[in-house]
Amino acid sequence: MYVIMNINSNEYLNSNIYPSPSPSRSNINRITMAVKEVAILMEKHQGKPGDGSCVGRKGLAILKSKLETSPSSSSPKLKCPKVPKRLREMVKGAEDCYAPKLISLGPYYHGESRLAEGEELKLKLAKDYIQNYCKEIVDAFYDKISSIITELKDYYDEMSTKKYDDDKFTVMMVVDGCALLSYILNVCLGSKHGSFSIRYQDISVLYRDALLLENQLPYQLLLELMKMMRFEWTNDLWTAMFQEFFGINDESIFQEFMGMESNSCHGGLFLRESRKSNLESAGNKSESKPCHHLLDLFRRNFLGEERSSSSGSQTGNENLEGMWSVRDVKEVIASFRNVNELMDVGILIKRSPTHHLRDISFRSNGITACLKIPPITIDSSTKAMFLNLIAYEMSSDVPHDFISYLRFLDSLIDHADDVKELQSIGIVQNNLGTHEEVEIFFNTVSTNLESNFHAYKDVRVKIGKHLQSHYNSRVKMWMTQCLDTYFGSAWTIIAWVGAFFALFLTFVQTYYTVFPQSR
Secondary structure, rough: HHHHHOOOOOHHHHHHOOOOOOHHHHHHHHHHHHHHHHHHHHHHHHOOHHHHHHHHHHHHHHHHHHHHOOOOOOOOOOOOOOOOHHHHOOOOOOOHOOOOOOOOOOOOOOOOOOOOOHHHHHHHHHHHHHHHOOOOOHHHHHHHHHOHHHHOOOOOOOHOOOOHHHHHHHHHHHHHHHHHHHHHHHHHOOOOOHHHHOOHHHHHHHHHOOOHHHHHOOHHHHHHHHEEEEEOOHHHHHHHHHHHOOOOOOOOOOHOOOOOOOOOOOOOOOHHHHHHHHHHHHHHHHOOOOOOOOOOHHHHHHHHHOOOOOOOOOOOOOOOOOOHHHHHHHHHHHOOOOHHHHHHHHHHEOOOOOOOOOOEOOOOOOOOOOEEEEEEEOOOOOOHHHHHHHHHHHHHOOOOHHHHHHEEEEOOOHHHHHHHHHHHOEEEEEOOOOHHHHHHHHHOOOOOOOOOOOHHHHHHHHHHHHHHHHOOOHHHHHHHHHHHHHHHHHHHHHHHHHHHHHHHHHHHHHHHHHHOOOO
């Protein structure tokens, strides 16, 4: 731009910029006026053209400074982050879903006066864990955790940890970690809550508080505290214990894998060797990637194993197989319909055999098809759990697979009738209220969320192809309508069977009347 400013307009026009033939006079006049306007604007904002190099160098220095001080796109995110401000603004009236009601775990809500009762409860639980489950004294707990306190601080937001020195932060980590493990052990082993003055109505509150994003403890901390138990427990066994606590097992792991006998006040626990190997082999996959905290562990088990055929989850650092075009994206997004519309085109909707959210599949046989979806329970506590899982995926490096599930289910629910249909199939267990409330719940929670496009992409594409094949064939449309009209329910099928049976008897009677059998 500086070169253009310093060139005389006549020299500019007479130069060999244009190829022959030369441009028309009107075009030359317009170009001349444009060059003069550029020169005037540059002189107005940056001074004379001859002095522009100094100003340009200053701007270049500012640009370099901004680029050098900007955070790297590949820098790791916090493992125990705060709820993103954008999510708080998106979902109005959800502030109660992010804050603990009884006990604080970690630095974000530590010391709040409204949680004073929970602080007393934590001290009782921590004392129980150290005295009755562990072989070490308090000094060993403090020394071990203080040796990794810097790493533990890095899990949290710096503004929340800088008000604690290392000693205070170590005490907080030891008390909170021991209290959480003690409570989980007492719940899973069937101990009485009355010994800790825990009211029955507070049990669900403690469970809720343990799944809040801003109320998480580093999994590294829990692992170190687990190692101090007097019983030799593997990480897989603890994973099973956590799963039992959160109620995310298809059957009780303790009935299938564990044997427990008591020869002390809290039960001297030991694993039967014949089942220990089974438990360890079952938990190998859970240890492939270290967990950040219990909410992360809950999310992994809630989603289930990654399946290349149905999940296709990819992190930002991995190469995505088969990059899709804009046309493919539009076709997949357009393939979604609500439940009743899918059923109108011959797609049956059934329950998946498991409760894992990734267990969504679609199979088409040409005329009809089957979409299988895992069952889910919606109640008063579901909103808080969902919002904290959403907040975790939005503020961490994990794929947005849970958000993708919500978006998938929300795409199937446009009206209260869709909720009613899903409930009758057994996919949605509605403990929240009316069908309209469930519809509003999904539309509110999943609005404006960015899903992982590769999650369920094969299901989306198959649905789109089935719909396209259906609407492009009049024969398929006619056959689907006939099947829905005449074989859409068990009663119509029974009526058809009865009619055919009556017709068969009539035929037999007529045959013997026309051709009587001689004796």
